[in-house]
Amino acid sequence: MFTGGSRGRALLLALSVLFAGCGQRPDSAGPITLVFKHAKILGPSDPVPALLREFERRHPGVRVQAESLSWNSDDQHQFFVINLEGRGAGFDVMMLDVIWVAEFARAGWLLDLTPWVPAEELAPHFPSTIEPATWNGRVWAMPWLMNVGVLYYRTDLLAKYRLHPPRTWEALVDQIVRIRTAERNPRLDGVVWQGRQYEGLTVNALEAIWANGARVFGTDGVVFPEEERAAGGLSLLRALIVSGVSPSWVTAADEELTRRHFGDGRAVFLRNWPYAMDLFQTANSPVRGRVGIAPLPGRVGGAATAASSGGAHLGVNRRTRHPELAAALVRFMAGGEAQKAMALGGALNPTRMALYHDRDVVRAHPDFPAVHDLMLRARPRPVTPAYLMLSSTLQPEFSAALVGVKSPRQAIEHARLRVGYLLQGLR
Amino acid sequence: MTGRERDDARAGRLMLAPALIALAVLAAWPGLWVLWLSLQRRIPVFGIERFVGPSHYAFLAVDPRFWNAVQVTLIFTFISVALEFLLGIGVALALQGQQRGRRTAVALLLLPWALPSVVTGRMFEWLYHPSAGLLNFLLGGQAINWLGEPMLALPALIVADVWRTMPFVALLCYARVLTIAPDIYEAARVDGAGAVATVRDITLPLLRRVLMIALLFRTLDALRAFDLMFVLTGGGPANATETLTVYAYRSLFQTLQLGFGAAIGVVVFALVMLVAWGYLRAMAHQEEAPA
Amino acid sequence: MSARSAVRDALTLAALALWAAPFFWQALTSIKPDVALSAVERLLAAPPTLDHYRAVVQKSIMPAALANSLGVAALTTLLAIVLGTPGAYALARLPVRGKQLLLLGVVACTAFPQVTIVGPLFVLMRALDLRDTWLALVLADTSFALPLVLWLLAGFVREVPVAVEEAAQIDGAGRLTALTRVVLPLVAPGIASAGLLVFLMSWNELLFAYTFTATEASRTVPVALALFPGVYEVPWGDIAAASMLASLPPILIVAGLQRWLVRGLTAGALRE
Numbered sequence: 009m010f011t012g013g014s015r016g017r018a019l020l021l022a023l024s025v026l027f028a029g030c031g032q033r034p035d036s037a038g039p040i041t042l043v044f045k046h047a048k049i050l051g052p053s054d055p056v057p058a059l060l061r062e063f064e065r066r067h068p069g070v071r072v073q074a075e076s077l078s079w080n081s082d083d084q085h086q087f088f089v090i091n092l093e094g095r096g097a098g099f100d101v102m103m104l105d106v107i108w109v110a111e112f113a114r115a116g117w118l119l120d121l122t123p124w125v126p127a128e129e130l131a132p133h134f135p136s137t138i139e140p141a142t143w144n145g146r147v148w149a150m151p152w153l154m155n156v157g158v159l160y161y162r163t164d165l166l167a168k169y170r171l172h173p174p175r176t177w178e179a180l181v182d183q184i185v186r187i188r189t190a191e192r193n194p195r196l197d198g199v200v201w202q203g204r205q206y207e208g209l210t211v212n213a214l215e216a217i218w219a220n221g222a223r224v225f226g227t228d229g230v231v232f233p234e235e236e237r238a239a240g241g242l243s244l245l246r247a248l249i250v251s252g253v254s255p256s257w258v259t260a261a262d263e264e265l266t267r268r269h270f271g272d273g274r275a276v277f278l279r280n281w282p283y284a285m286d287l288f289q290t291a292n293s294p295v296r297g298r299v300g301i302a303p304l305p306g307r308v309g310g311a312a313t314a315a316s317s318g319g320a321h322l323g324v325n326r327r328t329r330h331p332e333l334a335a336a337l338v339r340f341m342a343g344g345e346a347q348k349a350m351a352l353g354g355a356l357n358p359t360r361m362a363l364y365h366d367r368d369v370v371r372a373h374p375d376f377p378a379v380h381d382l383m384l385r386a387r388p389r390p391v392t393p394a395y396l397m398l399s400s401t402l403q404p405e406f407s408a409a410l411v412g413v414k415s416p417r418q419a420i421e422h423a424r425l426r427v428g429y430l431l432q433g434l435r
Numbered sequence: 436m437t438g439r440e441r442d443d444a445r446a447g448r449l450m451l452a453p454a455l456i457a458l459a460v461l462a463a464w465p466g467l468w469v470l471w472l473s474l475q476r477r478i479p480v481f482g483i484e485r486f487v488g489p490s491h492y493a494f495l496a497v498d499p500r501f502w503n504a505v506q507v508t509l510i511f512t513f514i515s516v517a518l519e520f521l522l523g524i525g526v527a528l529a530l531q532g533q534q535r536g537r538r539t540a541v542a543l544l545l546l547p548w549a550l551p552s553v554v555t556g557r558m559f560e561w562l563y564h565p566s567a568g569l570l571n572f573l574l575g576g577q578a579i580n581w582l583g584e585p586m587l588a589l590p591a592l593i594v595a596d597v598w599r600t601m602p603f604v605a606l607l608c609y610a611r612v613l614t615i616a617p618d619i620y621e622a623a624r625v626d627g628a629g630a631v632a633t634v635r636d637i638t639l640p641l642l643r644r645v646l647m648i649a650l651l652f653r654t655l656d657a658l659r660a661f662d663l664m665f666v667l668t669g670g671g672p673a674n675a676t677e678t679l680t681v682y683a684y685r686s687l688f689q690t691l692q693l694g695f696g697a698a699i700g701v702v703v704f705a706l707v708m709l710v711a712w713g714y715l716r717a718m719a720h721q722e723e724a725p726a
Numbered sequence: 727m728s729a730r731s732a733v734r735d736a737l738t739l740a741a742l743a744l745w746a747a748p749f750f751w752q753a754l755t756s757i758k759p760d761v762a763l764s765a766v767e768r769l770l771a772a773p774p775t776l777d778h779y780r781a782v783v784q785k786s787i788m789p790a791a792l793a794n795s796l797g798v799a800a801l802t803t804l805l806a807i808v809l810g811t812p813g814a815y816a817l818a819r820l821p822v823r824g825k826q827l828l829l830l831g832v833v834a835c836t837a838f839p840q841v842t843i844v845g846p847l848f849v850l851m852r853a854l855d856l857r858d859t860w861l862a863l864v865l866a867d868t869s870f871a872l873p874l875v876l877w878l879l880a881g882f883v884r885e886v887p888v889a890v891e892e893a894a895q896i897d898g899a900g901r902l903t904a905l906t907r908v909v910l911p912l913v914a915p916g917i918a919s920a921g922l923l924v925f926l927m928s929w930n931e932l933l934f935a936y937t938f939t940a941t942e943a944s945r946t947v948p949v950a951l952a953l954f955p956g957v958y959e960v961p962w963g964d965i966a967a968a969s970m971l972a973s974l975p976p977i978l979i980v981a982g983l984q985r986w987l988v989r990g991l992t993a994g995a996l997r998e
């Protein structure tokens with residue numbers, strides 16, 4: 009039994025010796041191993057492993073080890089911050105949310121890809137994906153997956169009342185009132201969108217603010233230069249809730265919650281990303297064959313349309329031991345062949361424009377040509393290393409305006425003050 | 436018997452040493468790092484790294500978002516812990532009197548604790564869902580916006596937290612109650628004491644020490660509450676559920692203001708230590724006072 | 727056994743079952759198709775299916791994750807109890823100097839929020855080259871578990887009257903024998919409950935497990951569950967099935983430990 013501390017210490021030592029070998033360790037001698045960190049891709053089949061094997065085939069002596077990331081964007085960011093700040097070169101290629109590229113580049117965590125990526129190689133991708141990939145005139149990541157805010161609508165309901173997808177928010181509200189009054193279904197909501205206090209809220213709020221003709225940054229770096237119009241964008245969203253056109257719980261909703269609601273036939277309109285379309289068309293979906301995609305509405309006197317872009321890029325860890333191979337992997341995964349395989353395999357949108365009119369791809373995703381046009385008009389969120397700081401400061405203000413704790417005007421004013429203070433001295 | 440006492444003291448040090456060494460290496464070093472970090476302005480994205488002394492603390496002192504977080508943290512802690520304890524003690528007492536099905540009862544009790552906490556958050560998100568959630572269904576189909584309404588969000592989180600942690604308290608009290616000899620209750624019954632008097636005069640005083648310790652650790656946990664808020668509401672709506680740790684997380688991993696986030700962490704640390712010191716004082720008083 | 731106590735027992739069981747209702751709801755979700763999730767009536771009406779369990783078992787990460795979790799949690803519990811019991815005894819009984827300060831210091835070790843110390847801990851684990859090992863998680867979890875064990879067991883030890891120990895010592899036993907032969911059996915329920923709490927704490931621990939492991943082979947259950955969803959879609963039914971499977975080991979352990987917990991009642995009753 010115990011004879012005091014010394015035995016205990018011996019036990020500990022024995023345990024640590026015993027279990028020190030209980031983990032995986034990368035093989036230092038032998039083939040070169042590249043570690044590729046990405047979030048898992050759900051869909052009929054995951055196309056990534058096959059692509060990685062193909063890459064290995066083309067580069068004998070190289071092994072690519074794929075490691076999963078959490079699906080949650082915050083978790084991913086946290087993981088990268090801890091590893092990259094703590095200088096753990098445990099991975100070579102990483103999947104990055106578009107909004108992080110400038111931040112990671114400025115922090116010196118990304119390998120400058122300009123020497124390896126000629127300008128022509130970026131051209132086939134959507135312009136709104138190239139903007140976040142470059143910063144300060146250099147290329148830091150390659151576009152891989154793309155997202156754009158779209159308006160889903162119930163084709164059957166609109167057809168029944170001989171309506172076309174609304175071009176403005178005013179028209180949208182009118183249509184909802186018409187349809188709901190006629191349908192007399194208390195369980196049918198108007199439009200659902202993402203209003204919980206997270207990045208999705210920034211996306212939705214910016215889309216409303218842009219639709220109203222306002223910008224986030226002025227040319228001289230002033231925040232919300234068109235204060236009235238910016239507040240007007242928030243007022244629009246608040247009015248949707250107050251008037252009942254949107255159910256009050258959108259203030260706690262994210263993409264999945266709203267997607268399910270609409271997919272259950274409980275709403276006329278939905279603002280979401282393109283991934284949902286495939287899910288609406290599955291065999292046992294209640295809205296199968298009755299969903300259409302349209303551009304997000306603009307506003308009378310504002311912009312014609314305003315949709316945010318999103319998606320993922322591929323970057324290389326600056327501390328990688330195999331920069332050339334890692335860059336090659338990035339270029340391969342962002343290339344035409346790989347992106348086509350991914351478009352066919354999963355519910356994902358590639359960033360190469362030509363694929364949206366490719367015959368095989370369109371057969372698998374008939375809505376792609378329509379989505380292509382939407383993506384041409386997508387706007388990236390402000391591309392700045394301070395984007396997360398910005399968004400994190402804006403979210404509580406936007407949320408306050410949505411739930412009525414502050415007036416939209418106050419929210420914009422406070423947002424301006426706080427962001428101004430935060431960004432002073434940071435370039 | 437000072438020789439004996441010296442031996443005892445030495446034995447005591449030897450017995451404590453392994454635990455203290457483990458803690459020193461694993462916990463003290465990160466703690467000191469955080470303290471040091473809180474005195475710097477460290478924003479790796481912009482390559483800023485310089486010593487600024489107590490400047491972050493000065494900012495926090497006048498930061499309304501910080502004080503909101505303090506308020507949320509304290510309200511959450513106070514109500515959550517109070518509910519856990521009232522319910523936990525009640526359950527332990529009920530189990531004490533349980534004659535049949537005791538094992539089933541304890542197994543049922545620990546189910547909330549057995550469910551992986553990673554899932555609990557998301558599960559409550561569905562339970563609280565305004566249209567598809569079980570809670571609103573049971574309430575007759577009202578679309579109450581539990582997580583999206585500033586006044587309702589924190590209570591909803593408190594309920595979720597108490598659901599998970601009440602078993603902790605109940606189990607500890609139950610374990611203690613098991614070691615109470617039945618003769619005492621016999622004697623009390625012979626003396627004609629009723630159920631309430633028995634609980635009040637016998638069980639509760641005997642439970643006191645365990646209760647104080649459980650109270651301390653539960654308070655400490657509640658002061659550092661993070662997971663539920665972050666998963667269910669992201670600290671919203673309008674920061675209505677943003678506790679200090681959520682604010683620290685956002686500063687550390689979202690805005691990457693490492694020094695600032697560390698400073699908030701130190702404030703939590705200070706709060707926790709204040710509470711711990713208060714408990715130690717209270718417990719010391721209990722020891723001195725005649726039983 | 728009177729009818730009244732039978733009713734009381736039944737009521738307690740019912741109340742506890744009601745409290746655990748969310749758990750049973752999760753179990754229900756695990757056997758119904760995802761499509762039916764959006765409305766309670768639909769969920770209740772839908773025909774049960776084993777698809778989710780099939781998917782989870784086939785994904786084959788769960789068995790490995792269960793093994794990792796079991797190993798890490800068991801070792802953490804072992805380490806915390808082994809280190810903590812003598813320490814708790816010393817704190818409770820022996821004239822160690824600066825006890826108040828030590829107690830405060832012990833609490834201070836868990837006083838920082840996890841999210842603030844995960845960064846420096848990561849750097850430490852990397853420096854010790856412990857990434858992706860069980861040891862990293864065991865050490866990290868123990869640092870959080872040990873203070874609780876020390877305080878709890880010290881409390882339980884203090885409940886043992888000094889007279890009982892002194893009686894043993896008069897019979898010629900040394901401090902250690904007094905500890906092991908006399909005190910330990912009396913605080914057995916305390917050790918069991920402390921051990922159980924540490925086990926569950928380690929079993930549920932996510933942040934460190936996610937940060938310190940990289941490869942699939944070293945994932946624990948919470949990490950596997952967190953990694954279940956894909957880029958956009960959250961497979962609710964699969965997650966529910968996986969969490970039911972993940973709840974089994976703790977439930978089985980509790981069921982097994984019960985006998986030990988109850989035995990403390992019959993053996994060695996204390997004279998208060």
